[in-house]
């Protein structure tokens with residue numbers, strides 16, 4: 001979801017402070033040794049979670065991070081389809097230079113929210129449940145798949161900062177339509193997952209300006225090509241109404257050219273948490 005993304009830019013510091021409060025509480029309640037808390041708090045204080053696309057170069061290039069870990073935390077019964085996991089790995093492998101590989105970590109998590117999600121909640125709870133920081137010796141991106149829906153129930157997925165995504169399976173189930181039985185909830189989950197990771201890679205025009213005219217003027221941050229997984233309708237509950245054939249699961253040539261240009265430096269990339 002990109003209107004949200006654009007509105008939420010620049011909130012990193014604010015969220016870090018709120019995250020810190022949550023971290024203090026969880027330290028006290030869980031009786032984690034205080035030494036561990038202190039070092040992690042220092043880490044959080046100096047940490048910015050950035051904007052979607054803020055770790056695009058860290059993924060596209062291999063200079064700093066040779067391995068990418070995708071942590072998928074799901075509520076009980078909300079685990080991703082195996083086809084979604086393999087497709088995601090394949091699509092990221094096509095564009096991100098990670099000689100030591102892309103590793104998927106699946107965890108079952110009881111999230112403290114089970115009904116209505118906002119971007120703030122995705123950030124707060126996403127950061128709390130993440131096993132490690134985004135930038136250590138590896139690059140770590142995080143997906144939560146909780147019970148419940150986004151406050152705007154038409155939204156199937158959101159990218160809320162440089163490393164955090166949420167997919168709303170309850171809404172994805174609602175997005176299937178008797179009018180288009182060819183498209184299953186599994187198909188939709190496949191496309192929404194790749195779409196949200198496209199936002200983490202900065203697509204479309206989130207942290208750069210494309211030389212190609214492929215951003216949909218009515219849906220900022222999205223492609224105007226219905227054959228691109230970055231097409232705006234992919235993350236909306238009305239998805240089934242917009243596609244007569246199969247859903248897109250691939251980045252189109254303009255998307256790929258943008259990513260290649262960012263990686264090579266031919267396209268200027270802004271708001272990066274890591275730069276070469």
Ligand SMILES: [Zn+2]
Nearest residue numbers: 001002222235
């Ligand atoms: Zn989107």
